[in-house]
Amino acid sequence: MLTPENLKKVEDLRKRYPTSQAALLPVLWIAQEQEGWISEDMMRFLGGLLNLPYGHILGVVTFYTMYHSKPQGKYHIEVCTNVSCMLRGSDKILETIEHHCGVKPGQNSSDGKWTVSEVECMGACGGAPMLAIGEEYHENLTPELTEKLLSSLK
Amino acid sequence: MERHILPEIPNYHVLDVYEQHGGYGALKKALTMKPEEVTDEVKKSSLRGRGGACFPTGLKWTFMPKQTTKPKYLCVNGDESEPGTFKDRKIFEVNPHALIEGTVIACYAMGITAAYIYIRGEYGKWIRMLQKALDDAYAKGYVGENILGSGFSTNIILHKGAGAYICGEESALMNSLEGQRGYPRVKPPFPAQHGVWGCPTTINNVETISNVPLIINKGWEWYSKIGATKHPGPILVGVSGHVNKPGVFEVATGELLTDLIYKYAGGVPGDKKIKAVIPGGSSTMILRGEAIEGVRMDADSLKAAGSSVGTAGMIVMDEDTNLIRVITRIAKFYYHESCGQCSPCREGTGWLWKILKRFEAGDGQSTDIDLLMDIANNIEGNTICALGDAAAWPVQSMIRRFRDEFEKRVRPVAIAS
Numbered sequence: 001m002l003t004p005e006n007l008k009k010v011e012d013l014r015k016r017y018p019t020s021q022a023a024l025l026p027v028l029w030i031a032q033e034q035e036g037w038i039s040e041d042m043m044r045f046l047g048g049l050l051n052l053p054y055g056h057i058l059g060v061v062t063f064y065t066m067y068h069s070k071p072q073g074k075y076h077i078e079v080c081t082n083v084s085c086m087l088r089g090s091d092k093i094l095e096t097i098e099h100h101c102g103v104k105p106g107q108n109s110s111d112g113k114w115t116v117s118e119v120e121c122m123g124a125c126g127g128a129p130m131l132a133i134g135e136e137y138h139e140n141l142t143p144e145l146t147e148k149l150l151s152s153l154k
Numbered sequence: 155m156e157r158h159i160l161p162e163i164p165n166y167h168v169l170d171v172y173e174q175h176g177g178y179g180a181l182k183k184a185l186t187m188k189p190e191e192v193t194d195e196v197k198k199s200s201l202r203g204r205g206g207a208c209f210p211t212g213l214k215w216t217f218m219p220k221q222t223t224k225p226k227y228l229c230v231n232g233d234e235s236e237p238g239t240f241k242d243r244k245i246f247e248v249n250p251h252a253l254i255e256g257t258v259i260a261c262y263a264m265g266i267t268a269a270y271i272y273i274r275g276e277y278g279k280w281i282r283m284l285q286k287a288l289d290d291a292y293a294k295g296y297v298g299e300n301i302l303g304s305g306f307s308t309n310i311i312l313h314k315g316a317g318a319y320i321c322g323e324e325s326a327l328m329n330s331l332e333g334q335r336g337y338p339r340v341k342p343p344f345p346a347q348h349g350v351w352g353c354p355t356t357i358n359n360v361e362t363i364s365n366v367p368l369i370i371n372k373g374w375e376w377y378s379k380i381g382a383t384k385h386p387g388p389i390l391v392g393v394s395g396h397v398n399k400p401g402v403f404e405v406a407t408g409e410l411l412t413d414l415i416y417k418y419a420g421g422v423p424g425d426k427k428i429k430a431v432i433p434g435g436s437s438t439m440i441l442r443g444e445a446i447e448g449v450r451m452d453a454d455s456l457k458a459a460g461s462s463v464g465t466a467g468m469i470v471m472d473e474d475t476n477l478i479r480v481i482t483r484i485a486k487f488y489y490h491e492s493c494g495q496c497s498p499c500r501e502g503t504g505w506l507w508k509i510l511k512r513f514e515a516g517d518g519q520s521t522d523i524d525l526l527m528d529i530a531n532n533i534e535g536n537t538i539c540a541l542g543d544a545a546a547w548p549v550q551s552m553i554r555r556f557r558d559e560f561e562k563r564v565r566p567v568a569i570a571s
Contacts, residue, residue: 017311018332021333022331022332022334022351023333025314025315025316025333026313026314027314027458028316029275029314029316052333053204059335060333062334063219063335063493064275064316064317064318064336065317066275066276066315066316067316072448081483082237082487083237083238083395083436083483084237084395084400086483087395087469087475087480088396095474120235120487120490120491121236121239121552123243123274123276123277125240125394125403126240126392126394126401128394128400132276133453135278149299154270
């Protein structure tokens with residue numbers, strides 16, 4: 001399930017921790033980077049790799065919001081609507097995104113291009129309102145800038 | 155004041171530049187001292203934790219057992235997720251080597267051979283910045299085996315979280331580091347006795363640790379004279395919401411909140427009046443705009459004003475703000491982030507949110523205000539960790555200080571004839 005290169009990475013990772021269970025979060029990150037999401041088959045595979053029950057891995061994957069147990073769109077738009085962003089107009093940013101992508105938060109677009117999520121504070125309150133696409137933060141947004149950004153994504 | 159944690163030096167994040175300005179000098183100095191002398195220096199400096207609880211850092215370090223057959227660990231908490239808080243991100247960006255240097259010094263002081271810096275998963279980009287700095291520090295022999303020929307060895311490992319506010323709670327952080335769900339643990343036993351992997355552990359905030367090289371370099375006497383006497387040192391304050399220039403500002407503790415808003419953050423757009431201020435992140439008690447006059451950013455002053463420093467993440471709200479929307483959004487956050495172990499928090503946070511949504515819709519009932527207070531009072535103090543308190547305090551303070559806002563949104567009841 002994991003590529004040989006990624007299996008090598010897992011081996012290196014395990015040396016950083018006194019137990020193999022402790023490598024679970026970083027190993028899940030590797031799996032998700034490889035596949036875009038974490039399937040049941042992958043969880044079972046990782047269970048064999050780290051000697052952990054499937055139930056434990058499922059529990060961890062579903063506890064943390066950044067692990068996806070369903071396939072995601074090509075672009076995952078995460079928009080913060082917490083207080084600092086809300087005070088500076090995140091409603092309008094979310095509306096713009098919903099309109100452009102044709103989906104509500106928590107949904108994937110039918111063409112597989114977009115996943116939109118409403119997220120909690122991303123630690124970008126000084127650049128509110130903001131959204132993130134993958135690891136990239138886009139701050140100090142206006143509806144116009146948001147529209148421009150989304151239109152540039154092919 | 156001269157900036158120490160976020161200095162105005164270009165490319166300070168680059169190891170060469172950091173070294174040119176005396177970087178890693180504190181580590182060299184610390185390695186010539188006895189470990190307990192290093193701890194003593196930090197203790198005397200009166201440095202208090204910057205992660206929210208303001209606990210004396212040096213005192214915390216003395217809790218670590220000296221004689222133990224088990225390995226000891228340091229966890230550096232960079233899970234920064236409290237709404238309104240975005241300071242640690244600045245340290246990763248501007249001054250990653252102070253964090254690394256402080257981590258090694260802390261390890262030396264406590265006899266620790268492995269430190270884990272736990273950083274929230276959303277900060278992927280910043281984790282890479284810190285990893286680059288760490289790789290450079292390893293290459294120069296500041297971290298790893300036989301550091302600078304002293305015979306002392308310690309490793310630093312960066313650990314990426316995966317999206318869970320609760321993992322900023324120290325015992326949840328340790329469970330997360332162990333590869334489990336981030337469930338807080340019942341205390342006692344305390345981490346210094348039984349921490350990560352059952353071993354003695356100290357957990358310090360990123361900003362706290364980044365203050366350590368400064369204390370060692372300049373000495374405790376110098377450090378303890380910065381800012382507020384009982385809560386000294388530089389502090390990173392995030393100012394967001396209705397201000398012209400939101401951002402992170404390094405000031406001495408004891409700075410006036412009004413100066414932070416008007417001098418540093420450029421005042422309120424349109425010169426509007428301030429209706430309310432959350433001084434230290436969303437869990438700290440909200441203050442009325444007129445009540446911030448003369449209040450300072452330090453533990454004692456904010457306590458006297460009926461709030462707390464928290465993570466020094468100030469959120470400013472102008473006179474047109476719908477505070478019921480604000481408190482409803484905060485309640486939704488804590489409901490979403492409750493780990494679900496303790497019934498008062500798991501159920502109570504959801505009830506708070508649902509009732510507040512009624513007020514948001516102008517559909518509150520006259521008994522709802524007392525009901526909200528009753529629920530909040532029954533969450534507070536009745537849970538394993540402080541998330542329950544964090545959910546209760548904003549609601550309690552909002553009702554106490556802005557009761558009229560709730561009363562305005564009570565649905566008129568037809569009187570039966």
